[in-house]
Amino acid sequence: MPEVIFPGPEGRLEGRYHPQKERDAPIAIILHPHPQFGGTMNNKVVYNLHYAFHRMGFTVLRFNFRGVGRSQGEYDQGVGELSDAASALDYLQSMNQNSKHCWVAGFSFGAWIGMQLLMRRPEITGFISVSPPANTYDFSFLAPCPSSGLIINGTADRVAPPADTRTLVSKLQEQKGITVTHSEIEGADHFFKDPHMEPMIGTVSDYVKRRLTENTR
Template structure:
């Protein structure tokens, strides 16, 4: 899990990068929750998502948005953070020129940024969106949603009510040829306190279904 530093629009960006053994392995980009509420690339859910893709032979990058950790710049209400994510994907693609496809995964604020990047980058073929803040941010840009993916949230989420995420999913499900799978973790709040194992069981199950479990490594990290 080497530390990496690359250049973003606001200066230095700090990340952690796992290179896959195969040169043409797919890429995965992992986006952390809100920088002003303790979100970093080392958040537990971000970390777990990172290793979910590592175990499936992806080259995986997670990074700190501007103003977090050793990343330069300051919080930019999503505009600059989207640029940071695009720069991170550019960097990963530069050192993995043979990678044919990419996945993106994000939690909360990171899910919102990830879905915006999905609309701009046609090479992204799958996504995992955990507790997307459908009541706090505008998701109308997803028209239509270009890739199939998983949206997962808790039914006891007081930050992003269950009904708001379900409304978002219902809108996305109308697109032909795109399959949006929704999973609800019973009893889970926004941060999945005491429910992270259940959350990751759902995420891992979805990835195995989409990707096949044949190339999966042992789960010990």
């Protein structure tokens, strides 16, 4: 899988790009957890999401936010990181101009960034939000949430407590025209440590496959 360097708002951004042979394959970007707490594109959840999407036929890009790894710049409280995500999506779209479907998946801090990107990019057709930190960050900008997606978390998450996630989901599910699916992995912590990674990825894959099937009918 080729390492890529592409332009971001504060200099170069480092990523891993995994294309499909089909020119019209769907595309997905994967967003990593908090840069100041060790989050990188090589985080286990991010890595597993990346390969899950590729196995489902997506051309996939994951990358390091500014100041992480070989990406230039420094942490910017989420504002700059959202710009980084937009640049990553621009880059991915420029390489895949025939793609009909575009997804964003994010883990923890990356889930928060991904949902903001969703609000700014109407071409995003689906989202996966893993362990969204609804206790730490304000998600009220999702009014209305522009596309359907899956929110998934663990019942033993102490970083982003399940009660806050359920409150977020219930607000989103009141909105018309979209369907926000919620799934909880019994006993899983914030990071889906074994044996919980496999059922989490399986749930994500089942959801995405179902959506892709619905879209091709």
